[in-house]
Amino acid sequence: MIERFYLKEYLSFKNVEIAPKSGLVVFTGPSGSGKSILMKSILSSLGADTCEASLCESSVTWDINNDEYSIENEDINTFKYIKKEKARYFINNQSISKKAILKLTSNYLRHLSLKDFSDFENENLISILDNRIQKNSHDIFSLKEEYKNTFFEYKKIKADLETLEKEEKKIEELKEFASYEITKIQEINPQISEDEELLKIKKELSKKEKILEKISLANSIFENEHFVSGALDALEVDSSFFDDSMNELRAMFESAEARFTALEDVNIEDVLNRIQEIAGLKKRYGSVEEAIKYKEQKIIELQKYENIEITKDKLIKEEKKLNKKVKELAVTLSKLRTKEIDAFSKDLNCYLKELYLRDAQVVLKDMEPTEYGKDEVSILLNNTQLQKISTGEFNRLRLGILVLKSKFMNADGGILMLDEIDANLSGEESMSVAKVLKQLSKHFQIFVVSHQPQLTSMGEQHFLIYKDKEESKVKELDFKQRVDEIARIISGEDISKEAISFAKELLEKNR
Known part of the structure; x- marks a missing residue:
């Protein structure tokens, strides 16, 4: 998680320092106050974006692989983005390339603003499905490991055989050339x-x-x-x-x-x-x-x-043996997944219903075997391909997938960053998103920009972004200040008693 963030000189921001807590962290403020600018600067400090700030700095609790990145891991690691003539990145004051910092942070950071399909990749969906099977007392992990080892052994033998068969076609020429050289x-x-x-x-x-x-x-x-x-x-x-x-x-x-x-x-x-x-x-x-x-x-x-004929005969026998074993193990895996897929689909659609989304169709079909088996999980939303659904629907569907995945995650799943995920949603839809985010916040530190009172009231921590004489500032709100801010979101600058009453009710209900 990010324990501290510091921003210096970026557009209307001069100096900003915040200490985010774990769980759901909400940012609100009037239009044009700088909410998206602040989110962009946080992302920039972690290599996931760029901006014109003099300095963006995040102190995080993530582990760094010293062997891979040649950076000494500390209890708190400091990520810096500095923009002078060009953008430069540092971890613990040691320079690092953007490519390397992106590779590192991609293990911990998700920015749910663009249509990133990684959550719907077959490897991820199969992993969620298999974790569910394992939880139901079927030792699918041992079966997967056996299948994977057999599959890679089969691929190697098959590649060796193909190489040998290519050589066999020109074997006389090769023999003649080798003899001549010797x-x-x-x-x-x-x-x-x-x-x-x-x-x-x-x-x-x-x-x-x-x-x-x-x-x-x-x-x-x-x-x-x-x-x-x-x-x-x-x-x-x-x-x-x-x-x-x-x-x-x-x-x-x-x-x-x-x-x-x-x-x-x-x-x-x-x-x-x-x-x-x-x-x-x-x-x-x-x-x-x-x-x-x-x-x-x-x-x-x-x-x-x-000796090619002797070698070829051995490889053919070994390839047939391994191919048979791969198919048998793949079928065993597929049976377990087929048995679980309906429950997977049912649980996903329960979350989607909470998120006011139409039913998703989850289909398990055969494909060419890979290291994960012969199964491919595909998802449609109301029989519509994911590329064709709206961004709002896409992101709520991602939340549903993340909730399913989070049941098998440890407490520190990383960071989710969401910019106005509840934009253009009704009050009920916004509350449904808020409830799902609240559940996910047990596993992720979530930064969310919101314009809706329902999601704002769910936050464990609430920051207000506002302008003071054209300078953007950030402050953490206490309970009373949160009531006032949520009331402003409800009724605008002219805050009514009804808005204050509703805001207080929302906060007390979600505390």
Whole structure:
């Protein structure tokens, strides 16, 4: 729920701060006072709308999934909408995209102003129906879980089989291609790091003659080595440092000569051809490692192609088995739902009668199996498709569905925002909507803008929106102030004694 809302600088509003309570929260006020503007700003703070306010801020009790949104969850999480050059959203002072904030708030917030058909989607209606069945001591949840797991297993096997059958049509071509690719790489038979070693050999061979010639010339130093040793002895200088250096130099030259002797049998043309072959593999596959990996992958594919008939037979048997089980479980689910659908329809129409709506027709029909079964729940209002009924009828029908759903919800179902849902309704119709909202307020925090005394009198909390010298302000009303405001709604600015009496009677009756 929203525990606090703050608005700064939006049209006729300067600074507004309210502390909404749980349950049914009513906003009233004269026309043009800013009721819809305030609702729009609350929605904007939660990413569900945009406005030109400097700041819209809501403090809410919703949990935030830290892993999904990378935002630290707190006991009270603060949502902010700031509009300067562009709109920006924050949660606990951490910036968040509009897409992410909408995804988060959609789990908690419903705005019943537009024709949102999500409440009439098959998944939602099936869920309500199944919750009713579960409540009547039929363990449909375990059955649904078994069906769902079987259905997804069946879909996977079916997809594997379809892929295999597509491959089977061109199996010979695939086998030929795989064999060709394997042979091509195997003929070259590259070794990891071989290209680096070949380049090193190429480099040494290209310098072999020059290096050997220079070593040969340098070897003359050893012919005069004894003269240096003699001179050092005459000077009574320890010659070990010179002997060590000469031995190290001799070893270096001998090692180089031995390495070049080992390369005498190496054919430079063979080395160059090998480098070119490996370069061709690297150009096609990226590296020697990738070429070897690709070859091993093609070997596995070739084995699969050669064993395709065995694999296909297994998949066909498994697919038939799972298909049969899916159908059996779907039929079992459907029987339970068919048995419950009349009671579902009866209860829905009881609420619709309270809401002064015509009967709805609830139909359960077969469709292609999904993860929820083979049943589709469709609703018509007096045999009229939902797309063709009025917005007022549509929203009252949604309320009926929400009441059915709320029986299986916890206390905090989120927030419902309704802007003038009782507009153009008679007093009886308005009272019926009020009673349904009162029932829903056990599960939702409901913000509603109303112009009718019946709904206004039902509120657990009542805010008046009014203008003071062209500035819009909001204040929470006490009992006496509520009486005066409801009387104004009834009789206009010239409040009569009868209006005050009726307003007081309404409030006391609904306290």
